[in-house]
Every structure is written in structure tokens, then in C-alpha cells.
Amino acid sequence: MSLALAGCASETEKPLGTPGYVAGFYGAVAADEPRAALVGRDVLSAGGTAADAAVATYFTMAVTLPASAGLGGGGMCLSYNAEANRIEAFDFMPRATAGGRSGVPSSVRGMALLHAREGRLRWEQVVGPSEALARIGVRVSRAYGLTLFDPAIAANLDPAARAIYLDAEGRPPAEGADLRQPDLSATLGRIRATGAGDFYQGQLARQIAAASVAAGGDITLDDLRARIPEPRPAILQPLGDSVVAFGPPPAWGGAIAADIFAQMRLLGFDKAELPQRPHLMAEAIRRAVAAQARRGNGEALPIGTDAFAQTLIATLDRSRPTPQAGLRLQPDTAPPGASFVAADRFGNSVSCAVTTGGFFGTGRLLPGTGFFAAPPPSPSGNVSLVPMLAVNTNSRKTFFAGASTGGSPAPAALIQVAVFAALERFDLEEAMFRPRLFVEGEHVFIEPDSEDSAQALQQRGHTLTPVPNMGRVNAIWCPTGIPSNPSVCDQRSDPRGAGLASGSR
Template identity: 40%
Template sequence: MRFIDKVETPLKAQGIRHGARRQRAVPALVICFLLAACGGPPKPVGVVGHVKGFAGMVAADEPNAVLVGRDIISAGGTPADAAVAMSFVLSVTLPSRASLGAGGACLVYDQSKNTVEALDFNAPPPRRIPAGADRPSAVPALPRGLFALSAKYGHLRWEELVTPAERLARQGFPMPRVLSSQLSTVAAPLLANPEMRRVFADANGNALAEGQPFVQMDLGATLTRLRTQSVGDFYAGAWAREIVQSVNSVGGSLSEDEMRDFLPQWKDAVAVAYGDDIAYFSPSPAAGGLLEAQWWSHLVRDGAYDGVGTEVRPHLVAETLARGLADRQKWLGAGGQVQGAPDELTGKGHLAEIMAGYSESGHQPLSGEPPMMAITGTGLVVMDQSGSAVACTLGLNNSFGIGRVIPNTGVLLAAAGWVGGRGPFDMGPMLAINANSHEFRYASAAGGGPSAPAALMETALSAVVDGHPLVEAVAAKRFYATPAPDGVFIEPESPDAKGLEARGHQLEETPLPARVNAIQCGSGSPSRSRCAVVSDPRGSGLALVAGSE
């Protein structure tokens, strides 16, 4: 299997352009040796099965994306290649959470260079909202963000990464369970819009149900144009002008200057050393990342979590979550600007101020405004056989964004953050690497609601600190503590409920929408036996191993 339909020459199949260099003749003895040793010629890069044995691990919230990611890794693509292709697929198969109009944040670990970088392609709010914009929209960020990821860390050609999503959009696929469920909850207002009804309704005007054919010809044509022309014309050119006019015609808010000027940014990840390992988090404006770094610094780096008994830990975590959220109201400004350097905000002195008044014996109520948050998103994680890894979170700042499609493109628009009471892009992935051996240890990404950062943190504490099997850590009951309203939202039948109530926490039982995807490896080279990959059982995602031992 290849990722493009056209039959390629051997040079192009290896990612080498015509005229780039001459192929040297391969001695017949070497060919005979390869044929004898492998039972046939080795499969070229770009063909599934190119990587022999264990190739890596992949997880995401929608199965089609995971299948594509697995095949990309098996075909010799990098984790960045897989993440790009998976994100494009998610824009087709999970448009409630991801879209070409969405934004995101990624952490990238290159094992060969021992470097971790953060890629910020958060979809920024408009600089100016026109009078007729009844649904302010963010600047579409995903295409340029994915192009930046591919250009710096990819190995396969751009066309090969776009094609799987393009094919799914044009040929259609059975409506996934996860998308059907999300669509049914907002069908009435969503399908009142004719363009949305044309995409998401059947011939009778009813929301598409699980298993029904889901075809998106307009989106397929957009992906074809991105595949053949790349992203330049999407952001600056005739196509960009068409997009801007179309966005404003449906009540969104966009200008040609905003499209042209948007650029993804490579940044230093927020690093937190603990023991022999280093945890990395996304910097602002991925507002969940620095919050997670504060939580991890206090609980793990500074030993607060290990310093109490297991019966106290839920109370400690709940107090830490709520106090961190209250503190974020002070350092996170409108538009995602941060007041203070990450080292200062994760420093012991600042964390001591946050936790001042904490009592092991009982809850201390906090005051302040409810935290502003976006309410949706999705995450993916990928690792290859070397231990290089990518973890990404993507989001539209609302379920189905603003509920409008850019006419003739099939692209859903993201809601503008920091507008109309909506908060920041409230997610951020996590990576952990051993500082001495440079071995990959852990990666996770959470989406699905305001409780996503807390879900990511509780899962990491269970898997990394407590040492529970990853499958148990991801499936464990969770809670989400907020400073205002003062209380703890907790999943039904949680074993932590009694202890939290005994320490004065006000509990409200409710299903929490956050979904976590995670990969974890022990010491040594990554392998099926040393590593585990899990997709949250609360959702309909998938986790797969590429290749075999």
C-alpha cells in the first residue's frame, strides 16, 4: 500500500526528487544477499512494511486517524509525519473537535538530537470584529501548523500526508460513533444552518447516524488543493481572498491581513526536572500547558505527592488543581499573554504562595471568578521505534466551532478565543524523557473539555508516580476541582469520593468529558514488551502498535 495512487519511480518512492542525484549501481552480490535474507527486496520508504519488526505506537480519539498513523510509521515515516497525517484525517472524521479551521499545540521529541520543541499554532482571535460578525471566528491555523511540523521533522512528502484525509473525504466512510454521538447532542441548532445541514444531515434532513455514509466532497476538493498547491495560496493569494469573503458572508470574522500574517511558532517547551527524568509541557498560549507544569512541579518535582499517604493524595491533588486554576486567573491575560516567566511561575517560591494555607486535614475554600476555558478539543500521541515522539492537542474552542462552514470548502470555523466570555485554548500535551539515557518515558494528550488538563495530570500521576499499569491509569475514575464555584466534579463510583467528602469537599457526581491518549515505556529500547499505548475507554478512540517484535 502507498499513500498516493500514482505509481512512483524508485527514486521518488525514497523521497528523492528527479535530478537530485544519480543512483549508484548496487552490486549483484548485495542484491542476492538481501533477497536471501529477507525473502524478497526490501520495501521502500513510503510503503507499509518498510520498517521491520516493532515500528512504534499510535493513539487518538478516532479510529480512522489511528489506522493512518500506524501505516505511516510502518512505512518509515517519522512521528511528525504520522501526527500531520492523523490531524488531517481528524479534520475529516472528527470535525466536531478538529478542522482545517482549528488550531493546536504539539510537543516534538527528536531522539537522535535529544531535543524537545513546542510548536504553537493556536488559532488566534480576530484583531477586529466587523459589525455583521454574529459569530466571531478564529484565524484558521491547522494547515500552516501542520506544514511547519512536516517541514522540520517530517520525512515523507507532503502529498503522502494529505492523501489519506483527502480520500476519506471524497470517497466517504461510515459515520464514526464518536462523531455521531457529538452531532446528536447539538443537532437542532447546528442543522438549522443550510450549509451545516448539507454536510451533516441525510436526505430527510436528519442528523447522520452511526454507520451512515459520510461524504464531504467540498472538503475533499479543499484537501486536493492543499495537497497539490501546499498552503501558500490558502493564506496569501486568490484562494485566501475567496476564503476571507466566504467567512465574512456567513457571520464569521476574518481579514486578508490576518490570514497572511498568521505563522506557527517554534518555542522552548516548559521543562520540569524530577528525579532522573524531565517532563515537558506546552508554553502559552496553550493555557493548559503552563498550568500542568505548575501542578507537576508542586506535586512531583517538589515531592508533595510522595510526601503524603495514599489516603491523603486525592485531597492534595484536588487542592492543588483548584489553587492552580485560581492562580492562573492572575497570570493569564486576555489573548493568552502570560504575566511572568515560566521558571518564575513554576518556582518553589511562587508555588508556596499558591499553596499557602493548605491543610492536610481539610479543604480550604477559595474565592474568585470562575476560570475562563474553552470547552472541547482532541489529542493524539505517536512514538516510533527509536523513541522519538510527538504529542498534539487540537481544538475549535467549541463543539463544531462556531457551527458554520466556509462555503464551498467544507471547513468548519473555530470559535474565537477571548471573545464573548470564551476563554483560552485550554489544553496542552505532555512528554517525559530520561535526562541521562535520553530514553522516551511518557507522552499524553487530553481533550474533551475544561477537565482535560486535570485528566492528563491525574493519569500521569497514576502511571508515572504510582506505577500503575497504563491501561489502569487511563481508565481510573477522575475528578476535577475548581475554585469558583468551589467544589469537586467527580465521576460516579469513584473510590476517592468518601475521602474527599470527609475533608470537606463539596462533590457533584457527573460524567467528565475529557479523554486521554497516552504512551509509556520502561528502560531500554522501545518495544512491544517495554511500552504500552492506551486510548481512553470513555471514548471511541483506538490505540495500536505498528509492526511486531
Template identity: 35%
Template structure:
């Protein structure tokens, strides 16, 4: 379906008035970019795509073009719970030692999944040309922006190994040799060039065109070991979400292999049944990975949904190893269309290396690392009314944080959205009056312990 161009972002269309939607995210600048899309006439999927691309600029520690993630999307009228879009970072580089040595892949990179995943989600649920949604990210990369507290904190954690890479040091380093601090200006002209290529040549240019060839050459020079064959075969999936119904409320969750959604479902059901636990979701994921993981996406999803609906989903599976960092966000528009996403690099700043002239931070291969917990959920009444959404980060605590936030959001209790987990950081939207309809009652929430931001038309 051909979509109309979006006359926004300085291109002349007047801003909407009244309630246009709510955006919640871990990073303020990207959240504002998404809200501007809503103000200028885009829907939730348009805003979410713009937000994800903006995060590749403003929070490349967790959401570079070199990484990936997963999104849920739902709109009134979806009678199957909407769709889940899975674009997790994969292992593309040579896996055995002999191949790695021959290709100099000393830090295997993942295939870049973010652009392709956001494109698939937006082409299915969006209302405008995807190319227009790259403009906020391009502008931020070219003009620069103030480093947020979240990005500064991530830089401080990996400062020494990250700045050992010449390309990363040129972007993220100060003249005194230290990493950028909160409030410093970060400009990324090379990344702006890559985003401009995606805008003008389409997303396919990153996977089968000249931009992809440049990325492969640069990744090999940086020890990433990407191949054109690997880029071409790295395809996102559009699948049915996990769905759980309680009374007249249905909740959609990310399905495995984004198994943080399964953990969120188990934890939410426990809270709904008075069996609250700050680690129930984490333990459910550990049990899942120990006994149920494996097989096709469809097979995994069917097994997970059967366990949830049977009432016997295991909630005590031991512990999880140290998991990769992630970031999350959620968007709803005035008509009730909603998107909730979690993104990751499979490691803070992925491989810690920049892909040459592309300006893209390479994500880490998933082949030798435990998968992240990508947690997101959307609640709706029947198939017509949006009620709440949540998404979370925080390594092993993400599922429990998302479940706690969802419970509070469904109850219309902003204070109750706060997770009880130590590391979990949630973003949530609550519309107790339902959308479409009572937008003035919608509220967004982000964890006050983090650097998140809520953007809504009423200024809240």
C-alpha cells in the same frame, strides 16, 4: 532541508515489521491513518501531521482546518526539552460593531491555523515531504468513512443550529433533516478538493494563494469576516516548552498561552508530592489567568516556568467559565521521537458554518470566547530516552486528566492512567523500558468512557 518523498499509503513501500510505534487518539480512523504512516517508514512527526489532517476530516467538530491547537515534539538528543508549536485559533474578523456590520461578520471566524501549525512541526521534526501526509485525509474525505461515536455525539449536541446552515446541512445532515448518526457514511468532496490544493500547491496556498482567496470570500458570505491580511499574518510559533525535572526524569509541557500545559505541570507535581486533587490543574489555570496571563509568548513561558521551579505555583485560583471543546492525541515511534497535541475549534463546530466550496468548517474567533485548555506532556530520561506522553481534552478538566494519565504512564501502570475527573478524557503512552530500546514494553491507553483508540504494531 529538502525531505525525501514518502513511498507509503499505497505507493509501494513495504511495511515495517516489529514494533514501529504507538498512536493514541480520540478518533479511531485518524489513529489508524497515523499508524499506517509509521508502518510505511514515517516517524512520529510525520504520523502526527497525518493524524491532525485526518482529524480535520473525521472529527471536524473539534479539529477542522478552520481551527488550530498546540503540539509538543521531542526526540532523543533534544537537550532543551524539545519544542512546543503553538497555533491556537485567533481572532481575525473585525472586532468592533461598526466593522462587523459593514463586513457582515455576524459570526466572527478564527484564522485557519491547523495546516500551518502541523506543517511547522513536521518540517522541524519530520522525515518526509509534507504533501504526502495529506493523502490519508484526502482519501477519507473523498471516499467517505463511517461516522464515529464521538462525531455523532458532537452532532447531536449542536444539531439544530448547525443544520440551519445550508452548507453544513448538505454535509452533516440526513435526508430526513436530522444529523448523521454513528455508522452513517460521511463524504466531503469539497474538503477533499481543498486538501488536494494544499497537497499540490503547498500549505501557503491556504494563506496567500488562490485557496486563501476562495476561503476569504466564502467566510465573508458565511459571516466569518476573514481577510487575506489576517491569513497572511496568522503565524504559528515554535518556542521552548515548560520543563520540570525530578531526579533523572524531565517532563516537557505546553507553555502559555496553551496554559493547559501549565495546569498539567502543577497537577502532576502535586500528584508526585502526594498532594493529589482532581481539580488542582483547573485551579492553577484559573489562578494563572487571573494574575499572570498577558505579554508575549516568551514572557508568559518564562513566568510560568519560574513559578513551577520555585515550588510556589498557585494551585487555588477559583473557577473557570465554560471552555471550548478540544481533542487530543499522542504518537511515539520506534526510535523514541514523540509528539503530543491538543486541537480545538474554539467551539463545537466553530462558528457552525461552512466556508462555501472549500468544505472547511470555520473555527470560532477567540476574541470573545475564553481560551480552551490545551494539555499535553512528554517525559524523557535525561535527553536520550523517551518514557511517556499524555494529552487530554475535557474542557476545564483537561489539565488534571493529562496529569493523572502521565503519572500512571511514568509508573508503567495502565490502570493508574485513568483520570479521576468527570469530564477529562486522556490519551497516554507508557514505555517504562524506554525508547529507543524496549518497544515491546510500550503500551497505549485511551479513556474507556470516550471513543478513543490505541494503535500499535502488535495489534494492542
């Protein structure tokens, strides 16, 4: 009874939609940008669902982290609805225009679909905070500043963007500096007041199409009207009494993650001796990456099935590496992105990863809109956006919500965090800090301070290349599930980045 009572939350006399409406446990959120995570937290406290929090977090990130989460891009979300016992993928991945020179903005409709299916609060309540931050101004966070430390990124911005996002000397703004984006605020105001429809087939759509031509792009009204995201089946795998869900193609990172995870289960990773585990992980990553490289070359391969995983590990030697089993991914399949996760008091959960196709997209602002044009996506797909959920569909509880970005290592990074937390029984903080590895072709990349793993790999014949900071993961981990005992839940944003996680117990 004490455990059950610990998971309870009550509703106060405050109006729904007001922070503090929920007394007690309201859930958790983690995101790549701190202010966005705080907005998501307030939405949960105000009685919003995980979907409400995710939508509010995204639109806030479009203001506070425009380099990776701008309105011009797209992404993928996974959602679990505990009442309906339903897992769905929401595919709003970037699509190319009919002319092929630009990416069609997809995130606004993707978020509208997620909100319509799973939201509780009014649309204006989840979009409004981002509009206010763009209009009044927001303090530049460390997460924002990190994107502009590379001079090449700053140099790629057009003059209009440089006037907003750099100082008078052309340098990145200092952490804590005020950032105001009036054109973006106006666009968000239209989205808040008129919904996503105006962005795709109304006056705002006509403005976007004209602005695209002015910026050298080719987005048309027909491109915008035709971009209609739909719910899709997720990639599902069993794990005891639970189900693990990954994002489906064209978010191909989910395919890599699913193939790694399936191999881990068949190899009995949790029962293997500790010195052998890094080798098994490396070989599973090598084979999953190679399988995706083959898909990128046009082969139709299964994804995440036990039968396919069995073929992948058929040549695996537990005592030495098999470099010939590896292939390299196409270099344009891993653009930068951003991720966020949310879970509410009812056991609902959402995991999302988004991208603008490059830092600040093409670097060209669409005049008058305040957001950046995105390039057309790679024909080989995208492997750097990886949402993941683990839920028990019998008890209708969420156990794990994770998402990762950060280039090609993103799928392996997320699986390692999940495996370290769930199978090796580390707490989430330790699982996040633990050094990671990634394998592509014959190359085994490993983070510094991995003495134990490095030694185990070298003893089995692996040649290692030190690489810092592989992947960016946001995660919520509840070993007993939500709703139950929130005191054992934890939420973390990757220490390799500068995000934030926030929740209640």
C-alpha cells in the same frame, strides 16, 4: 542484549512510504477518532516519524472528526527530536482576525511547520489519505456521532452543513453511514499538491477570504498571510533524570498542568499514604486553577516553577480543605477540542491538541471550502488543550506522551493519568479507567465509582459533586523508554470517548 534486540526494527525491501516498510517495532499512535489513529499507524509502519504520523492523523481527523479538528481552527503540539535532543512547542493556537469577528485558520500552517521540522516522508504522503477519505467517503465513527447527539449542536449548523452532516430528517447519521465531503476533498487536494502556502497566500487563500465574507465572517488575505506559527520553548520541569514538558501559553491548560505537577513533586505525592493522596491532588488542582484564573484577570504569575509551587502549597493543610484558596475560571476559556499522540521507533514523540473554538466552529461552512469558520478565541486564553511529553534527554528516550481535551478538567485529567501510571505504578489501562476528580473554586467534582477517593475526601471535609466523564486523554507510556524494550510499552485512548490507540511490539 535481549532487551536491546527487542527494541530493534529493520527496514524491508518495500519502498519508504509504503505500509510494511518497517519490520518489527514501528511505534504507537492514539487519537480521539479511530480511522485517524489507523492512518497514523500506517504512516509509522511506512517509515514515517512521529511528526509524520501526527500530521497524517490531524488531516484525517479534519475529515472524520470535523466538529473538533476542522481546518478552520488551531492548536498546540509538543515535539521531541531524539537525534537533536530537542523539545519544542509548535504554537498554532487560534488568533482573532484584525476585525475581531472570526478566528484565523491556523492548523494547516501549524502542521506544515511540524512536518518541515520533524518529518521524513513527503508532504503529499501524509496529506493524501485525508483527501481520499473526503472524496471517496468514510464510514461515520462513534466518535463522530457523539458530537451530534446534542440537538443544540445539530441545530446550530447552517443549511449547507446540515445537508452534509445530517440525514434528510435532520438527524445525526447512524454509525457506519457513509460521509462524503467533496468540497473538503478539493481543499485538501490543493493543500496536498501545492503545500500550505496556497492556503495562506495563494488562490486558495483568496477563495477562503471571499467565502468568509459570504458566511458573515471577516477573514482577509492579510489575516491569512500574517498567521505564521513558530517553534517556541515548552514549559519544562525536572523529574529525576527526565524532563517533563507542557504546552506554553496561550494553551493555558499547560500552565495549569505544570502547576499541578510541580505541587505534586514538592508535596512528595508518591511517598504520601494512599488515603491522603486524593486530598493532596484536590488541593493542588484547586490552587493551580485559581492561579490560572488570576492570570486570566491580568496578573503576571510564574508558571510551573518550584518557587511558585512553593507559594501555592504554603497554605495547604494536609488534613482539611482550603476552599478560600480557589477561584473560578472564565467560562469561555474551555472550548471543545480533540487530541492525538504519536511515538516512533527512534524515540521521537509528538503530542497535539486542536480545537475549532466550538463544536463545528461557528456552525457555518465557508462556501466551497468544505470546512467551518471558527469564532475568535477568548481573550482569557484556552485551558482545554493540554499536550505533555516526558523524555530522558540523557538517554534520549521518550517515556510518556499524553494529550487531553474536554473542557476545564482537561489539565487535571492528564496529570492524574500520568501520575497514576508513573508514580502509583498502575498500568496505563488502569490509569485511564481510574475515576478522576477536578476542583474549581469551592467545588470538588468527582466521577462515579470513586468510593475509595470519595471516602478519603469526605473524611477530610470536602463536599463532593458527582460528575461523569471528566476529560479525554490519549497517551503512550513506556516505562523503560523508546527505543528499548517495546514489549512493556502501551498506548491508550480514553474509554470516556470513542477513539483508538494502535502500536506494535
